[in-house]
Structure formats: structure tokens, C-alpha cells
Amino acid sequence: MRIMITGGLGHIGSCLIRQIPDQHDVIVVDNLSSQRYCSLFSLTRKITFLEKSVEDITVSDLGTVDAVIHLAAYTNAAKSFDAKSALDRNVKDAKDLALKCVHTKVKAFLFPSTASVYGSDVETMVEDDESLINPQSPYALSKWKIENLLKETLGNDTKFIIVRFGTIFGSSPGMGFQTAINKFCFQVSCGVPLTVWRENLEFMRPYLGVKDACKSIIHLLEGPESYKNKTYNILSGNYNLSDIIESLKNKVPNLELNLIKSPLINQHSYKVSDTKIRSTGYVPTQDLNEEISNTLVLLSGIK
Ligand SMILES: NC(=O)c1ccc[n+]([C@@H]2O[C@H](COP(=O)([O-])OP(=O)(O)OC[C@H]3O[C@@H](n4cnc5c(N)ncnc54)[C@H](O)[C@@H]3O)[C@@H](O)[C@H]2O)c1
Structure with missing residues (x-):
């Protein structure tokens, strides 16, 4: 397959371009808005790189492409309350x-x-x-809008695959630190108190190792046609936030917490089922505690 990956230099994309089997051609499109040039370091295979924004992708760029993995987006969920125009752009770009x-x-x-x-x-x-859908932030709402747009626009010659990822953890060459676990690892490594949304302490939520995320993408794309035009939950596990903090405390005993009020309202504690993807033979293997340790080791040079 010839596979185009938008946002391919980001946290997930930089891992994905290293995991995609060599028999596939890879075209990465990224506008470098996040400056992750380092994601292109030391690749062990040849890829095509197009420095451009999603809106500038032409039909000629797509001419011989078999599959598009559309990762490029404004991605900061916590700051998305003040980012309406960036989220509107995500929706327009995807459509x-x-x-x-x-x-x-x-x-x-x-x-x-x-x-x-x-x-x-x-x-x-x-x-x-669908009765379970109730997006908790403008970012999540924009994802839900895009899911629906894709279902309306695609489905015949171009099949959609929608993956609902848990919050990503674990390191990658173009690692980002805006999501909970990686941000916690950075904060504790710098010796600053962990900023935690008080209301979420006892909440159960799904988390996903970045390598498991990439493995699921490849599994679904390489799979039979029956895997397509479907939506899947993808996670490595459901975890309680206070257990995650306990695990960090075991590694960094003098850790301090800065409990702040969550900007999100009407939140609920929930688990997410991944029975559907597992029924296709996909099994996640990343362990959150182990990946927290690995990330802390990477940052262990900070005094
Ligand atoms: N990280 C998570 O926890 C998580 C969870 C669920 C879903 N996702 C989704 O997965 C995708 C990838 O996430 P990530 O964590 O790798 O994000 P990231 O922010 O690390 O990477 C995004 C990449 O897209 C590029 N980009 C941004 N806007 C662009 C545009 N208009 N044109 C071209 N390139 C552009 C950036 O330069 C960056 O390299 C996103 O759509 C994100 O919403 C991420």
C-alpha cells in the first residue's frame, strides 16, 4: 500500500512511521507547526516528506495513495476551550x-x-x-463532529476507519507532553508539583500506549475489508487516576500534588470496552507503569 500520514511528525506519527512495515510506501505530510524536525532523525527506511498543511494537499498528492491516516490536528484538549478557530479548522480540514x-x-x-x-x-x-456519547470538551465535540462528517462523506469507494483512542502515554521520537501521563512525568522530573484536576482523582479512564496505538492502526489498515466502515475503541487499559499518582509516588516519593478545579463540567467516571477490536485478533501489550518508568528514565538528567 501507498500510505499518506498527515501530522506524521507528531507524537503518534513519529512512532507510526517507524512501525509501518517496509513493504508499504509512506508519505508524511506535516506543516511543522509543532517544530518536530527531530521526528525525521535516523529513519531506517526511506519515506517521502511533504512540508505542507492539510488544506494544501492536492488531488495530485493523493493520486496514487491507497490509504490516508489523518493525524494532523490542533491537539490540546485541555486548552480547547479557547481554541474555537483551531477546532473549526480541524473539522474543515478533515472534511x-x-x-x-x-x-x-x-x-x-x-x-x-x-x-x-x-x-x-x-x-x-x-x-x-450513541446514547453514551456526551463529549466533555470542545476538542472532543470537534472529534465527534468529524466522525459524523466522515460517515456521511465516506463509506463506498473510500472506506472509513474511526479509532477512539484512550489518552496516549509512552515515549516516541516526536513526543508531545500535553496529555496527562506524559505531562505528569515531565512535572515530577522537574520537581514541580503535579497539577491534577481534583474532580478527576477517583475517575476511571482509558489510556493507550503510543506503540499499541500504532499497532492498532496497522492491524486495521492491513486487515480485511470487513474491518472497515467501522468505529473501534482502542486502549491499553482503564486506570484510576489516583492509582496512576500512587505509581508515580512509588518512583518519586517526594512528589507533591497541586489540586485544581477541572474546567470540564458534568464529568463521569467510566471504563471503555475494547472487546470489538480484540475480536479481530488485536491485543494491546503496553503496560502503563512500565512506560511511566521508561519516560522518567529519559528525563532523569534533570536535577
Ligand atoms: N495524544 C493523544 O492522547 C490522542 C488521543 C486521542 C486522539 N488523538 C489524535 O491523534 C492525532 C495525533 O495526535 P498526536 O498526539 O500525535 O498529536 P501531535 O500534536 O503530537 O502531532 C500533530 C502533528 O500534526 C502537525 N499538524 C498540526 N496541524 C497541521 C496541519 N493543519 N497540517 C499539517 N500538519 C499539521 C503538527 O506539526 C504535529 O507534528 C490527533 O488527531 C489527535 O487529536 C491523540
């Missing part, structure tokens, strides 16, 4: 790119949504029950 893919008969379009589209009193979230 326009999907239309170009239909025009050029790209066979598959994979989109990473988020497990934070859920929010209800039900204990366990499954993919195909």
Missing part, C-alpha cells in the same frame, strides 16, 4: 481531505477520534451505542 480522497478513490481513510467523546452514568462505554 475537505475526505472529499479529495473520494475524488481520487483512496481506498481507506483512518481517523483518530478520542474516547473522551463518551460521558454518561453507564459504567462501560461501547462503540455502537
